[in-house]
Amino acid sequence: MPLFHYTTDRLQPVAETTFGAEGILERQDLQRLLREQIDALGERLLVIAEEFGDWADSARRIDLLCLDTDANLVVVELKRTEGGGHMELQALRYAAMVSTMRFEQLVDTHAKYLNRLAAGPAPDTDAARAAILGFLNWTEVDESQFAQDVRIVLASANFGRELTTAVMWLNERNLDIRCVRLKLYRLNAETVLLDVQQIIPLPEAAEFQTRIDVKKQAERQDRSDRKVLRAQFWEALLVAAKPQCATHAGRAATSDGWLSGSVGRAGFVLNYVVRRDDAQVELWIALGTGKAALNKAAFHGLKAQQAAIEADFGATLEWQELPEGEGCRIRYVLPDGGYHSPAEQWPQIQARMIDAMVRMDRAMRTRVARLAF
Incomplete structure (x- = not known):
């Protein structure tokens, strides 16, 4: 034309x-x-x-x-x-x-590219990894989705x-x-x-x-449906959580599988996580690129208080140091219900998630603020 x-x-x-x-x-x-x-x-x-x-x-x-x-x-x-x-x-x-x-090959490749553009002394893989994770809006590497x-x-x-x-x-x-x-x-x-x-x-x-191809079309439709369902799930959860828990106040619903909130200290995040058939609340420790040792030190500072933290939370938690990763996780998994559950079951699932988040915030906030590492 x-x-x-x-x-x-x-x-x-x-x-x-x-x-x-x-x-x-x-x-x-x-x-x-x-x-x-x-x-x-x-x-x-x-x-x-x-x-x-x-x-x-x-x-x-x-x-x-x-x-x-x-x-x-x-x-x-x-x-x-x-x-x-x-x-x-x-x-x-x-x-x-x-x-x-693989993801780490991608990081190395991007680091060399950024180094060439900036004429730097050596490739910075930490900066490259942070740029990629930021672009994907990932808090950690997910090889299964890469x-x-x-x-x-x-x-x-x-x-x-x-x-x-x-x-x-x-x-x-x-x-x-x-x-x-x-x-x-x-x-x-x-x-x-x-x-x-x-x-x-x-x-x-x-x-x-x-x-x-029918199979491919179904897979793509499933990915699209999954994003829609997660966004709807988070919208309802945020409304229900507002009068009970301020941890995620001001956050907007997304189509991601997690929703992050502040625990009052940089590098420590309280996340809601929802999957197809279950959900979880977690404290995610990620102090920044190249600070894996500090993450581990903070994790062990909290783990030394495990008995008291779990007593305040009211249940046993999973303590995941994740030695091969940059961050660490302390989580509580809620089985029997995720975003794929019938919509009429969502209020019960969300109520359990909100209750767990209130207890996680109560058990972690003061202790995280007092951590020295």
């Missing part, structure tokens, strides 16, 4: 141009600018690495390796050419290569018929590939415009789309 410059007098067509005609290079210009403003591709992503090629027996490199908000890896391939070449085949190879990446899928984004000046046919066929077989067209227009001697349009998949191009 043509682009027009709108004035009160007329619609003035804006002339198309090309990356080559404008002297815009693929890596030095287009890739650099998209790296700095990756949301131009139409979704929230975190750039993990540029020109990533950390594998044996191959000199191939991913233009931009990213992470999405569902903790999936995203391979972004760029071409300034009109047809897109064979970029879909290239991207498939890259997706297969990174599909086995890289469940690898998605592909192809961005090009245009796409040939062979490429688009291949992409639609692959999407039919449950791959997740998007084609984003980057079209240049010259408005005047000083101004060049970039039009970014997703062309595959298009909702209005249903005749070109094929049926999604």
Whole structure:
């Protein structure tokens, strides 16, 4: 479709141009600018690495390796050419290569990337881990939710018929590939415009789309339903908790599996947690990146008072030092009911959670404030 410059007098067509005609290079210009403003591709992503090629027996490199908000890896391939070449085949190879990446490998990769950008003396894995966890809104690493899928984004000046046919066929077989067209227009001697349009998949191009595999569709629907149910569960819990417990006052419901509240000291968080079939309340100790030893010291300072804490709480707690992790947890699990329980059972489940949170706050708040470590 043509682009027009709108004035009160007329619609003035804006002339198309090309990356080559404008002297815009693929890596030095287009890739650099998209790296700095990756949301131009139409979704929230975190750039993990540029020109990533950390594998044996191959000199191939991913233009931009990213992470999405569902903790999936995203391979972004760029071409300034009109047809897109064979970029879909290239991207498939890259997706297969990174599909086995573990979270700590991701952290190391991101640390090297940040170090290169800042020209620092050495990669800072603690800063990289904190950036990734913050982007995902995670309080701790959840390997079970990390890289469940690898998605592909192809961005090009245009796409040939062979490429688009291949992409639609692959999407039919449950791959997740998007084609984003980057079209240049010259408005005047000083101004060049970039039009970014997703062309595959298009909702209005249903005749070109094929049926999604039933199992995959059910899994995606389940994830969506899970988020909706959790948000509704938290909304009801916050209303019920307001007159009884101020720990989570001012918090808004989210679709996450946890809801954090203050215990009055930085680095110590009281969490409600709800899962499909059970729930818990916990004190989460996380004093900051690179402070695992302090977390353990604080944990042992409280564990030395275990008998008194459990007496005040009124039940036995689970004391999880989590030696391999940055943080520590003290929790109480409430079985027999989670967000997947019938909605008419939610008030009873939430009442038990609120009661447990009141007791957890009472047992922990003063002791946390007095901790010396």
